[in-house]
Amino acid sequence: MDISTLEALKPMLISFQTLALLVLFVGIVWWAYSKRRKGKFDDAANSIFDEEEKARHRRGTEQDRAGANKK
Incomplete structure (x- = not known):
């Protein structure tokens, strides 16, 4: 795996990270309330x-x- 492959995967990894943090936030709010x-x-x-x-x-x-x- 070279640098160009990692650069191509970067937007997808950022999307997964954003989705995971959104799910975590919703879970914490649901727990608290x-x-x-x-x-x-x-x-x-x-x-x-x-x-x-x-x-x-x-x-x-x-x-x-x-x-x-x-x-």
Whole structure:
């Protein structure tokens, strides 16, 4: 196989690569938006609020946005 044969195959290989990446992208989007994953992603998205509530209960005092204790 010489260089001219590889140059002739290059457009076809690029087409296959583009098609493979498109299929991979569609697969990832399908996985991310499937109904089975919704609960896990919602839990992960709301986990930051759970941590703030736990930290507030541990401290015993409520803080304002700047971090100062409220009276």
